[in-house]
Amino acid sequence: MNATAFLFTAVVGIAVLTPANGLHAAAGDGRQPVPQAQGRPADDIEILPVHGSIYMLAGAGANIAVSAGKDGVLIVDSGTAPMSDKVLAAIQRLQRQLEWKEPPVDRHWGAETRGTLQSSLNPIAPPKPIRYIVNTSADADHTGGNEKLAKAGKTFTGGNVAGDISDAGQGASILAYENVLAAMSKQTNGKPASPENSWPTDTFFGPQMKLSHFFNGDGIQIIHISSAHTDGDTIVHFRNSDVIATGDLFVTTTYPVIDVERGGTINGVIDGLNRILDLVIPEFRMEGGTMIVPGHGRLCDGGDLAYYRDMVTIIRDRIEAMVKKGMTLEQVKAAKPSADYDPRWGATSGAWTTDKFIEAAYKTLQPKTPAAKATTTKKKS
Amino acid sequence: MPSEDYVKSLHHRGHGGQEAGTSLRGLLPPRPQCPPWRRVLFVAVFLTGLISPIRAQQYPEGMAAPARGVDLSGEWTPVREEDNTGNTELGDWVGIPMNEAARLRAMAWVASIQTLPEWQCRPHAVSYISRGPSQLRISKEVDPVSRDVTAWHMEWLRSIDKPVYMDGRPHPSENAPHTWGGFSTGEWIGDMLKITTTHIKEEYLKRDGVFHSDKIKVNQYLIRRGNYLTYILVEHDPVYLTEPLIRSTEYVLEPHQNIPPYPCNVVEEVDRPKGVVPHNMPGTAQYIEDVKDFANRYGIPWDVVTAGAANMYPEIQDKIKAAQRPK
Numbered sequence: 001m002n003a004t005a006f007l008f009t010a011v012v013g014i015a016v017l018t019p020a021n022g023l024h025a026a027a028g029d030g031r032q033p034v035p036q037a038q039g040r041p042a043d044d045i046e047i048l049p050v051h052g053s054i055y056m057l058a059g060a061g062a063n064i065a066v067s068a069g070k071d072g073v074l075i076v077d078s079g080t081a082p083m084s085d086k087v088l089a090a091i092q093r094l095q096r097q098l099e100w101k102e103p104p105v106d107r108h109w110g111a112e113t114r115g116t117l118q119s120s121l122n123p124i125a126p127p128k129p130i131r132y133i134v135n136t137s138a139d140a141d142h143t144g145g146n147e148k149l150a151k152a153g154k155t156f157t158g159g160n161v162a163g164d165i166s167d168a169g170q171g172a173s174i175l176a177y178e179n180v181l182a183a184m185s186k187q188t189n190g191k192p193a194s195p196e197n198s199w200p201t202d203t204f205f206g207p208q209m210k211l212s213h214f215f216n217g218d219g220i221q222i223i224h225i226s227s228a229h230t231d232g233d234t235i236v237h238f239r240n241s242d243v244i245a246t247g248d249l250f251v252t253t254t255y256p257v258i259d260v261e262r263g264g265t266i267n268g269v270i271d272g273l274n275r276i277l278d279l280v281i282p283e284f285r286m287e288g289g290t291m292i293v294p295g296h297g298r299l300c301d302g303g304d305l306a307y308y309r310d311m312v313t314i315i316r317d318r319i320e321a322m323v324k325k326g327m328t329l330e331q332v333k334a335a336k337p338s339a340d341y342d343p344r345w346g347a348t349s350g351a352w353t354t355d356k357f358i359e360a361a362y363k364t365l366q367p368k369t370p371a372a373k374a375t376t377t378k379k380k381s
Numbered sequence: 382m383p384s385e386d387y388v389k390s391l392h393h394r395g396h397g398g399q400e401a402g403t404s405l406r407g408l409l410p411p412r413p414q415c416p417p418w419r420r421v422l423f424v425a426v427f428l429t430g431l432i433s434p435i436r437a438q439q440y441p442e443g444m445a446a447p448a449r450g451v452d453l454s455g456e457w458t459p460v461r462e463e464d465n466t467g468n469t470e471l472g473d474w475v476g477i478p479m480n481e482a483a484r485l486r487a488m489a490w491v492a493s494i495q496t497l498p499e500w501q502c503r504p505h506a507v508s509y510i511s512r513g514p515s516q517l518r519i520s521k522e523v524d525p526v527s528r529d530v531t532a533w534h535m536e537w538l539r540s541i542d543k544p545v546y547m548d549g550r551p552h553p554s555e556n557a558p559h560t561w562g563g564f565s566t567g568e569w570i571g572d573m574l575k576i577t578t579t580h581i582k583e584e585y586l587k588r589d590g591v592f593h594s595d596k597i598k599v600n601q602y603l604i605r606r607g608n609y610l611t612y613i614l615v616e617h618d619p620v621y622l623t624e625p626l627i628r629s630t631e632y633v634l635e636p637h638q639n640i641p642p643y644p645c646n647v648v649e650e651v652d653r654p655k656g657v658v659p660h661n662m663p664g665t666a667q668y669i670e671d672v673k674d675f676a677n678r679y680g681i682p683w684d685v686v687t688a689g690a691a692n693m694y695p696e697i698q699d700k701i702k703a704a705q706r707p708k
Contacts, residue, residue: 006476048556057557252595274656277499285645286503287541287560287582299558305596306499307583313658314489321662337663343620344594 134246
């Protein structure tokens with residue numbers, strides 16, 4: 001009897017002796033659904049704790065990273081417009097849960113001069129306002145909730161600002177790279193791409209913007225990644241909580257979405273992924289530590305991001321080699337440069353297919369014409 | 382209870398130690414025969430099952446209660462045998478029900494990728510660690526009130542602590558992070574512990590570029606027979622496997638074992654430009670020829686090595702024999 005035969009005979013022996021179970025369940029049960037987290041309707045927003053003050057909201061279109069605490073709320077992206085009521089409700093639900101986590105009354109001192117019963121009658125204060133919204137791009141599934149969520153929020157102002165700008169305190173501030181404002185306010189037939197009330201209120205055009213103060217204990221760094229998913233991408237680094245919200249620069253659902261019309265390139269995506277990896281410090285062997293909220297899909301860490309970077313780089317290298325050989329787009333598609341990754345990341349239908357990804361990569365890997373080179377040089381200077 | 386046909390089909394497919402390719406065994410170099418003690422052990426397993434209802438009555442009333450299942454805790458060391466050699470050869474894909482995408486990915490794989498900083502200190506994930514082979518420690522968490530075992534912890538050398546929750550908690554949502562060890566829950570099927578693991582990071586099934594995806598689900602079965610422990614993995618990956626991959630490892634109790642620490646620091650192993658990810662480009666000699674090393678060495682036709690699930694079945698032997706017949 002060899003080892004394999006022995007093993008299975010032994011297993012069968014045990015299965016026979018333990019009725020109503022055994023290997024029949026064993027080999028087939030991987031196809032049974034595993035019990036999932038309970039208590040959330042399918043169309044509701046899921047709240048996932050990440051690290052420190054940061055939470056991830058899933059189910060509103062794009063993922064939303066939330067910093068919630070006594071300073072109020074800062075969100076990275078706002079989901080789609082139709083989901084904004086649910087997003088607001090989820091944020092308030094989160095805030096109530098955080099309030100309950102705090103002991104409402106300190107009973108350990110001062111009883112000679114004050115009672116605690118009064119303040120225990122209803123210890124839950126109203127939720128603190130949403131104060132900042134950061135948009136990682138101009139995409140509708142990242143900015144659609146801006147209008148409603150900003151309106152529900154508040155900007156604290158004073159001094160000259162409050163005097164000079166009458167509506168400065170109305171609604172939350174919306175922060176983004178300047179190209180996001182340009183894209184959202186772009187007029188077509190006299191109509192802007194997005195409603196005016198959803199436009200960024202504060203933009204930057206340098207490599208980064210830092211919130212000028214800690215927020216819920218975090219220093220917040222908004223870093224521009226040039227020419228990646230679009231020409232207006234940012235990632236947001238919560239430095240104390242050690243969480244990075246990436247927007248659509250990194251997703252776990254598809255190949256990277258490269259919006260060529262709006263300045264996206266595959267090399268920009270790879271540079272951006274490597275930039276994030278530079279910021280990542282794993283807790284344990286590329287697991288945990290710096291956590292990553294992707295634009296779409298599940299919560300990740302540096303290990304997941306490295307796999308994604310590897311995959312995009314390998315496919316880029318193949319397409320680039322084909323471009324150098326002078327192959328046409330159709331020839332490149334026929335060569336299937338992403339075949340080994342398609343079952344995981346590819347799609348033949350939907351908004352972002354494998355063909356579209358290959359096409360975007362191919363277009364943005366074309367040798368630059370002298371005119372394009374001149375423009376790039378001018379921009380850099 | 383399993384149907385006879387089903388069990389037979391498992392046997393014929395050579396499940397258990399498929400890295401060695403059971404169907405091909407007769408054509409590979411001879412290996413040591415199974416020692417007779419295993420037959421004795423099988424009888425012992427049988428008897429253990431038979432006497433378990435009696436065992437439950439051995440405790441004086443009110444003095445003690447029998448545990449659910451059996452105690453798995455202890456220091457376990459792998460039994461090195463034909464199905465668990467720890468060696469992997471480039472292009473050895475027999476016994477792996479891998480699809481075309483998995484094969485293409487393995488052809489593009491180059492070991493140098495593991496010199497990247499993001500790769501250097503990774504542990505083997507749950508789907509591979511027992512093929513190391515690595516020593517295993519199993520410990521248990523006990524609820525001090527109920528005295529129930531609420532979790533088993535499986536910890537391998539060079540790897541991660543994998544808790545197996547026994548307290549009925551559900552698996553996390555699909556938006557939760559994935560880890561090298563995954564998220565595991567356990568249930569007793571008689572004296573066999575069935576473990577269901579989800580939320581596993583993408584990782585290799587073999588260290589020659591055969592990968593599973595992060596969509597994998599792994600069921601494991603722990604069967605203790607005295608000082609021996611059988612660990613069976615049934616791996617379902619909808620991305621890279623066309624059928625479940627079933628592998629097994631034997632352990633023996635080793636009370637003197639202490640799994641040493643395994644610290645790891647990332648260093649600059651290779652001086653290369655930033656952003657380079659090593660891989661074999663399609664069309665190169667490495668991509669086309671190097672992966673044929675295993676097939677060439679053992680005289681196995683390339684279309685057998687690349688046959689995916691088909692090379693788990695005995696019919697594949699006809700192809701090999703035909704190829705090896707003198708022309």
